Amino acid sequence: MKNINFEIGGHSLSPGEQKTIDIPLASMPTHNTIQMPIHVIHGKQKGPVLFISAAIHGDEINGVEIIRRLLKLKQLSKVKGTIVAIPIVNVHGFITNSRYLPDGRDLNRSFPGSSKGSLAGRMADTFFKEIVKKCTHGIDLHTAARHRDNLPQVRADLSNPEVKRLALIFGVPAVIDSKIRDGSLRAVAVENNIPVVLYEAGEALRFDEVSIRAGMRGIVNVMRELGMLAQSKTKESIKTPVISSNTSWVRAPFSGILRALVPLGAKAEKGSVLGVISDPLGANELQVIAPEDGIVIGRTNLPLIYEGDALFHLAFYKKKVDAVFDQVESFQEKLEPAAATQAPSDPEYSPIQ
Numbered sequence: 035m036k037n038i039n040f041e042i043g044g045h046s047l048s049p050g051e052q053k054t055i056d057i058p059l060a061s062m063p064t065h066n067t068i069q070m071p072i073h074v075i076h077g078k079q080k081g082p083v084l085f086i087s088a089a090i091h092g093d094e095i096n097g098v099e100i101i102r103r104l105l106k107l108k109q110l111s112k113v114k115g116t117i118v119a120i121p122i123v124n125v126h127g128f129i130t131n132s133r134y135l136p137d138g139r140d141l142n143r144s145f146p147g148s149s150k151g152s153l154a155g156r157m158a159d160t161f162f163k164e165i166v167k168k169c170t171h172g173i174d175l176h177t178a179a180r181h182r183d184n185l186p187q188v189r190a191d192l193s194n195p196e197v198k199r200l201a202l203i204f205g206v207p208a209v210i211d212s213k214i215r216d217g218s219l220r221a222v223a224v225e226n227n228i229p230v231v232l233y234e235a236g237e238a239l240r241f242d243e244v245s246i247r248a249g250m251r252g253i254v255n256v257m258r259e260l261g262m263l264a265q266s267k268t269k270e271s272i273k274t275p276v277i278s279s280n281t282s283w284v285r286a287p288f289s290g291i292l293r294a295l296v297p298l299g300a301k302a303e304k305g306s307v308l309g310v311i312s313d314p315l316g317a318n319e320l321q322v323i324a325p326e327d328g329i330v331i332g333r334t335n336l337p338l339i340y341e342g343d344a345l346f347h348l349a350f351y352k353k354k355v356d357a358v359f360d361q362v363e364s365f366q367e368k369l370e371p372a373a374a375t376q377a378p379s380d381p382e383y384s385p386i387q
Contacts, residue, residue, distance in 0.1 A: 035054045035079060035080045035081075036048075036049060036079060036080070036114075037049035037076065037077055037078055037079055037080045037081075037115075037199075038076065039081075039137055039329050040074070040076045040083075040168075041059050041168075042072075042074060042118065042163055042164070042165070042168055042263075042322065043055040043056075043072065043165075044198065044207055047074055047076040048076070049076060049077065049078045049079075050076065050077070050160035051188075052073070052074065052075050052076070052077050053073075053074050053076075053091070054071060054072070054073050054074075055071075055072050055073075055074060056070070056071055056121075056340075057069060057070040057071075057072060057160065057161075057164055057165070058067035058160075059126075059157060059315050060153055060156060062092050062155065064186075068125050068126065069125070069289060070120065070122065070123065070125055070160075070161070071121070071122065071341075072118060072119065072120045072127075073105055073118075073121075074116065074117070074118050074119075075105075075110050075111075075113055075116065075117040075119075075173065076116045077112075077113040077114050077115050077116060077262075078218060079114045079115075080114065080115065081113070081114035081115025081116070081167060081261060081262050081336050082115045082116075082170045082171050082260045082261070082262060083115055083116040083170045083171070083174070083200075084115065084116070084117055084118070084121070084167040084169060084170070084171045084172065084173070084256075084257065084260065084262065085118040085119075085120065085165055085166060085169040085171075085172045086101055086117065086118070086119050086121065086172070086173045086175070086243065086253060087103055087106070087120040087123050087165075087173070087219075087307045088100065088121050088122065088123065088174075088175040089121065089123055089127070089175075089176075089191075090123045090124055090131060090137075090141050090174065090176070090219065090338045091124060091127065091129065091133040091134075091140070091142065091170070091176065091238070092122075092124040092125075092126065092128040092129070092131070092132050092134070092175050093126020093127065093128075093131050093132060093180065093239050094133070094175075094177040094238050095128075095177070095237040095238070095239060095240075095241065096175065096177045096235060096236040096240075096241060096242060096245050096246055097121070097175025097176065097177070097233075097249065098122060098128075098264070098327065099241055099246050099249060100119045100175055100246050100249040100250055100253070101119050101120075101121040102121065102173070103246070104119070104250055104253055104254075105119060106114055106224060107254075109254075109264075110222065110263075112261050112263070112264070113257070113263060114261060114262050114263075115262045116169075117257075117262075118165060118168070118169060118272070120165060121281050123141065123161055124137060124141050124157070124168040125216050126153075133179065133180070133237060133238065135153055135154045135157065136153060137152050137153040137154055139152060139154035139155075140154070141154050141157060141158060142210075142217070142218050142219055143159040143215070143216075143218065144266050145158045145162060145217055145218060145219055145221060145222040146158060146159065146162050146222045146225075146304050147159030147160075147161075147162060147274070148195040149276060150191075150219075152219045155224050157339065157350070160318065162219075162222055164227065166222070167226060167228075168220070169228060170228065170230075171196075171228065171229050171230070171256075171260065171323055172202070172219075172223055172228055172230035173200075173230070173232075173233060173253055173256060174219055174230055174231070174232045174233070175232055175233050176232060176233065176235075177235060177236040177237055177238050177242075177245070178234070178236065178237050178332055179237065179238055179242075179335045180237070180238045180239065180348065181237070181334060181335050182237060182238075182255075182332060182333065182334055182335060182344075183236065183242075183298055183332065183333055183335055184235055184236060184237070184331065184332045185208055185298040185329075185330070185331045185332065185362070186206045186208065186233070186234075186235035186244065186245050186248040186249070186297070186346075186365075187206055187208035187209065187210055187233075187234050187235065187236070187331055187376065188201045188204045188209045188232065188233055188234075188252070189207070189208070189210045189222070189231075189232045189363045190208055190209070190211070190230075190231045190232065191211070191212065191213060191214050191224065192209075192211040192370060194224065197224075197229045197230070197231060199259065200229060200256050200259065200260075200273060201231050202275060203255050203256060203259040203272060204231065204233065204252035204255055204256060204270045205248070205251055205252050205253070205255045205278075205363045206233075206235075206248055206275065206365065207254060207273070207275050207358060207361035208275065208278070208329065208331050208349060208358075208362070209275040209276075209277050209278070210277075210279075210281060210331075210349060211277055211278065211279040211280050212232070222233060222370070224265045225353075226293045227300055231251060233249055235248060235249060238334065241337060243281065243306060243369075243370075243371045244366060244369045244370060246258050247369045248341075248365070248369055251368070252370075254350045257271065258292040258339065260267035268301055272298065273361055275358075275361065276319065276351055276353060276357060276361070278329075278349040278350060280299055280349075280350045280351065281342040281347060281348065281349045282325075282348055282350070283316030283332075283345070283346070283347050283348075284308060284323075284324065284345050284346045284347075284348060285342055285343060285344055285345060286311060286322070286339045286340065286341055286342060286343045286345055287322075287341065288311065288337060288341045289311075289316075290311040290312055290313050290320075290339065291311065291312055291313070291314060291337050291338060291339075292310070292311050292322075292334070292336070292337050292339045292341070292386065293309055293312070293337070293347075294308070294309040294333060294334075294337075294346075295307055295308060295310065295313075296308050296309070296330055296333075296346070297330070297333075297357075298331070298332070298333060298357075299329065299331075299362040299363065299366055300329070300330045301327075301329060301355055301359040302324035302327070302328050302330055302346070302348055303327055303355075304324055304326050305319045305323060305359060306324045307321070307324075308322045308323065308324055308330075308345070308346045309321075309322040309345060309346070310322065311339065311370045322345060322346070324346075324348065325348075326350050327350070327354070328348035328349055328350045328351070328353050328355060329348065329349050329350045329351075329355055329358050329359060329362060330346055330347070330348060330358075332346070332349050333345065333347065333382060333384065334344050334346075335366075344346065353386065
């Protein structure tokens with residue numbers, strides 16, 4: 035069915051039109067204007083309206099690169115429905131390499147916001163009303179915080195059937211049934227019946243090739259599931275991930291220097307040694323032990339740690355973790371850059387220069 039005009043940010047797009055639009059934000063103290071750039075691809079045929087956002091936390095930049103590569107895909111010229119891509123939501127934080135806004139607030143704890151509130155509240159209000167509220171579905175791209183690394187994972191409230199459908203089709207082996215936090219984008223979206231999944235992978239202020247490739251693949255998988263893109267002629271089966279509804283950080287029992295012994299994606303058997311904490315002279319050493327069988331989905335990258343610091347993030351499963359570990363291992367091998375000696379037939383799976 036032929037599409038109709040799409041109104042966003044004071045612009046009207048005709049079916050088949052693409053446009054980059056600048057959404058005005060609060061200006062700098064220098065009176066220079068700050069704008070949130072968005073790119074809209076409005077298909078010729080009707081379909082879902084999907085927003086893809088990154089850098090709500092300004093130092094989480096993997097998603098910026100994911101969106102840049104995504105917008106280069108030739109298949110998007112034949113999209114059904116509309117794509118609204120927002121590579122940098124927190125423009126202020128992005129410019130200053132900061133997770134937060136200049137007022138010290140977390141944008142992802144400030145929704146739905148207010149046009150008369152704090153800077154964070156005003157930006158949240160603008161982003162929600164001008165963009166999110168005009169969409170039917172959403173994908174929000176994140177990374178771990180500074181000095182931490184996350185295994186590519188999808189976090190979603192799986193009690194919502196549509197959210198669960200998109201989370202499972204994304205195509206990463208780690209899917210976490212994650213409850214919604216007050217003030218988050220996911221919270222305000224679900225209140226307005228807009229299913230949103232959160233993809234989290236890599237470390238703040240760093241590009242990670244596996245995380246970027248996995249994010250691109252996942253977005254394409256979701257668009258195919260929604261009928262926005264045609265199915266691939268060389269479609270590969272997506273293994274159904276094993277869902278975890280229980281995760282926990284293993285914390286440092288005392289301060290010292292950490293030698294981490296397990297990488298992301300490793301299987302952590304109950305009682306196994308995850309790392310060793312010692313003093314600088316090595317006189318005292320303490321092993322960090324896995325409390326239960328699980329998979330390492332996050333870890334600190336800092337060797338200097340204090341008592342109580344979060345060291346290893348484990349996801350626990352009701353079933354044996356062997357099946358999950360096999361999926362993680364296969365997933366990582368497939369997306370490692372060194373393994374891509376030949377470009378696959380499906381262009382969105384290949385690295386884009």
